[in-house]
Amino acid sequence: MEQKLLSRTVWVLSIVSLFADIASEMLYPVMPLYLKSIGFSVLFIGILEGVAQAAAGLSKGYFGRLSDRTGKRLPFVRWGYLLAAVSKPLLALASLPLWVFGARTIDRIGKGLRTGARDAMLSDESTPQTKGRVFGFHRSMDTLGACIGPGFALAYLYFNPAQYKPLFFIAFIPGILAVMLLFILKERSKPARADAAKSKYNFFDFLRYWKESPAAYRRLAVGLLFFAMFNSSDFFLLLRMKEAGLDDTYLIGLYIFYNLVYAFSSYPMGIVADRWGMKRVYFAGLGFFAMVYLGMAAGLQSWQYIVLIVLYGLYAAATEGIAKAWISNICAPQDTATAIGTFTAFESIATLIASALAGLLWQLYGPAVTFIASGLAALFVMVYLAFFSSSQVYQKE
Template sequence: MKVRLLSRTVWVLALVSLFADIASEMLYPIMPVYLRSIGFSVLLIGVLEGVAQATAGLSKGYFGRLSDRTGQRLPFIRWGYLLAAVSKPMLALSPLPLWVFGSRTLDRFGKGLRTGARDALLSDEATPQTKGRVFGFHRAMDTLGACIGPGIALLYLYLQPGKYTPLFYMAFVPGLASVLLIYLLREKRRPAKVSPRGSKYNFLDFLSYWRESPAAYRRLLVGLLLFALFNSSDFFLLLRMKEAGLDDTYVIGLYIFYNLVYALSSFPMGIAADKWGLKPIYLMGLGLFAAVYLGMALTLRMEVYLVLILAYGLFAAATEGVSKAWITNICAPRDTATAIGTYTAFESIATLGASALAGLLWQLYGPATTFAASGILAILVVVYLAFSVKSPVTQSSSS
């Protein structure tokens, strides 16, 4: 029987992510500059991003497991995208650090609310042989928004240089469009999981999945989380280019170029992962990351940055969707949202440390040390995954 590779649900979820990312990425490349303009230090920016990502991660774990337990996906997806949309204009209402922290955290909480359920819904629309391309296509459309959003920001700042605040209000429009698109989706209600009598479900209950999960899942997560421990926010890449002397136009332009490479290569990378294996493509991506970060440590030349950003886009395309496809091919279908939520919860906690540590290293020893450390550690993770983790086993289409 011939299986349609990209279903209607996959297309709608891809469009939802497209508009949501237009909203987010209108703001992302100007956020470091905006935060510096209202008095945030590099260290405080690192802490802000770390706290926001940790909030997203913990809520991903909780709501991923809750989605599996209740057998529902769409309520989590709808509310997650709505909170993210509302948080955009909130960021511009006050420069007080506590307000900025709260608004940014609300945005990431929305991401945590929706991610596990959305990725589980995507996984349900794929077979083990098509996971790479389904997640790759979704990532491509998501990242296309990351090209359009900064493009809008670049045009606006060309016309209104230095006036960042109106962009936060403009970003609400595509954010709202993403929420409305979700109402085109329908889901089949899954039976809720039966919990042991007397058991209570708390915010950290997803941690029990670590003990219940397959050994292959735990070995894979060790490698993924080691990488997350030094994969700090992309804010630091933008700051590195900004402090190298590039103006806002060049920085945002390079960021658009990165997302364009990411968007155009995500679907082909997913197809390649389905054909040649998820593990080889993922390891290739980590190798590119190491090369980029070592390059950022050694050079301040704009023409070299162009090559490094090209490689960074390929790294993202080879790892983001592929890692989720790898996880969903290891875990049981009934635990998909929990498995992804648990991984992203631990990942975000690691990112909290990574961003804070990167900010501290930058402040104490400078950007070169920060990037060199990440590049060297990435090579060590490649070695670990290459020798300690097997490729996921899928049924061949010919079997």
């Protein structure tokens, strides 16, 4: 029975995400250090990441819509992971700002290329009763890579201090392994949409889906996007703990520990979501988030941050994969990549707003107000979603 719940395609896509995330997260703690070593200012690093994230967000909507229109999935996934893999060594080949911008943007466009199509493939491999565990298992394997990657980078830098460039070439290895694994999968042929060849398609065409989508999709997306506008970068959590007196080693250890909690609880959360409903598990996740952020507003001792990090890992496991599973249940199967791509495009923009808002509140009123605002926003979304039908599943009109 379990083999039916987790098909060969789900396993392959999950292992691909594991390798790809090892490659990406291997560079996560190194990237700002490397950029500063080649002359990038903090402001320039911020602009670089802002442009890269915007490119990723908008391209998710574009390529998700294109995948649905053409009826193709696997080419988008393969090219997406290939671009991400190739971008790693490109970053280390030259230090010219324009070159670094280009390489980083290629990486993020690769993410945009693959996200909607890959999630649609996962959705096709599940039923409304098994969506939670399928998406949860995928998130679990993906996040496991976020534990292995930084761990390898820390071990490498321990023996090779400040030798950053070789890591970019090493990261290419798991990245290209991810691409090679995808060639054992075969495309499930689907007919292109009837309107695919009749109308012109532009970069922002995915925005039309907002009007075309089911009302339930829009109601759910409004709540999730409002929450995203207050869910700032994890950088602020690390900064708060740093200001509380935690040293760098302790902070990096907490980051890896958070990813371990996230990785090992995502699949169980998915199983619970299938049994008890997406809404209840997502609700619990928002509750964990509120506790973490309201807790961060207070002055805490070192051991108390460990408790908050455990709750934060449970929050991520109860929301990220679950949100996509919930959306895929509500939208039409032929629109899955568009629905998820459109949501994640808006979510990327909302996340940028969240980080800017958090930075502004921090500067004007201090960290306590920043975290209280985010905690209260999560509680507000819980109230909003209380009126959303937990049994809502797409019905053909």
